[in-house]
Amino acid sequence: MLVPYNQILRQARQHQYAVGAFNIYNLEGALAVIQAAEELGSPVIIQLLPAALALGGAPLIQLCLAAGKNAPVPVAVHLDHCPSQKEILVALAAGISSVMADGSRLDYAGNLAFTKEIVQAADRYTAGVEGELGRLSGSEDGLTVEAANAKMTRPEQAADFAEQTGISALAVCVGNVHGTYATEPRLDFDRLRAIGARVAIPLVLHGTSGLPDEMIVQAIAHGVCKFNVNTEVRTAYTRTLSRLFRDGKTPELVDVMQGGLEAMKHPIKEKIRLFGSTNKSFYQ
Ligand code: G3H
Ligand code: ZN
Numbered sequence: 001m002l003v004p005y006n007q008i009l010r011q012a013r014q015h016q017y018a019v020g021a022f023n024i025y026n027l028e029g030a031l032a033v034i035q036a037a038e039e040l041g042s043p044v045i046i047q048l049l050p051a052a053l054a055l056g057g058a059p060l061i062q063l064c065l066a067a068g069k070n071a072p073v074p075v076a077v078h079l080d081h082c083p084s085q086k087e088i089l090v091a092l093a094a095g096i097s098s099v100m101a102d103g104s105r106l107d108y109a110g111n112l113a114f115t116k117e118i119v120q121a122a123d124r125y126t127a128g129v130e131g132e133l134g135r136l137s138g139s140e141d142g143l144t145v146e147a148a149n150a151k152m153t154r155p156e157q158a159a160d161f162a163e164q165t166g167i168s169a170l171a172v173c174v175g176n177v178h179g180t181y182a183t184e185p186r187l188d189f190d191r192l193r194a195i196g197a198r199v200a201i202p203l204v205l206h207g208t209s210g211l212p213d214e215m216i217v218q219a220i221a222h223g224v225c226k227f228n229v230n231t232e233v234r235t236a237y238t239r240t241l242s243r244l245f246r247d248g249k250t251p252e253l254v255d256v257m258q259g260g261l262e263a264m265k266h267p268i269k270e271k272i273r274l275f276g277s278t279n280k281s282f283y284q
Contacts, residue, residue: 002065003074005098005128006168008043009202012225017276018216021045021078021204022268023230025052026060028237028257030067032264034075040269042277043074045226048096050082051141058094065095073281078130080228081140088118098128100171104135108157115165130226133161134173136207138180140230145178155194162199169202169226170195176207179231185211189218196223204228208271209235216274227275232267239263 012019022033024046037044046064053060061077068075076097082088083102091099101118103111115131122129134153137145153172162170172195174188196203202225208216209231216227240263244251251259272278 001071001074002068002097003043003076004126005045005076005078005130008045008074008076009128009169009225011043011280012277013202013223015280016220017280018220018225018227019043019045019277020268020271020275021047021080021226021228022233022271023047023049023052023080023228024064025234026056027063028261029233029264030064032233032261033268034067034071034073035261036265036268036272037073037075038071039265040272040277041073041279041281042272043280044272044277045076045078047078047080047228048091049080049141049230050084050087051143053079053087053091058090061091061094061096065097076128081143083114085114085117085121089121092122092125092127096127098122098130098168100130100132101167102132104132104151108161112161112164115161115167119166128168129165130169130171130204131161131165131167132171132173132206133158136173136176136178138178138207140178150177152188152191153195155191155198158195159198162201167201169204170199171204171206171228174205176205176211178207179209181210185215187211187215187219189222192219192222192224199223202226208232213274220276227271229267229271232271233264236263236267 079099103114135151137150204226206228208227
């Protein structure tokens, strides 16, 4: 069933678990997320990056919404990392449940103004808005942010940002990185604790792939209710496809799709178990 992003995250915060938000690019990805969540009785968020949406457009959103609507578990469909008001409005008009207003490339005042505008627009569709304060380094869909340009979230700005924008959830940067961690991941839990102490809304951690289990568990204890996961799932898919086509093999296309789907379910289910959302499909 389709459940609003805000409700899924509010419930997670109330019951101190987190929900996985998995980036998908096609039918196999959407089905892998839904089937994994269904097998574990877990709420889940399917999310699209702008690059996937640029290719799939409204049909890709409709695919995700239809898959979510027919699912026996709570599902939200989310537009991830979108810096463009125009693209966000198109996605909202196509029925997406929530959007990430990505103003991380802007200065504080610019991010505040951009995010406020998106919240006002999203309110017209009763859609949730995830804001971001700080900026992750790393790569995703060809978009790279150098470590020098990464910005850690400043706890003293978090309350003001959340209050002034009216966002539903806040994505933070506390040492998390998009894509592969070049060195041992190190999260600044003192900073995360200080942010959680200042804002009542759910916190979101991007760059989950490659984070040690114990860091994920600790982040949940500090108010993280949504984890964004892309690289581990996407890698499971691409590795399986290259194996299926190795040595000039020409498998049936449905077998390729099924193989890719099954391969993605493994990391998705692993993460859902770790986030603690197994059997949390109840809603008050
Ligand atoms: O927004 C998407 C996530 O932040 C993806 O991060 O590829 O490191 O799991 P990841
Ligand atoms: Zn991200």
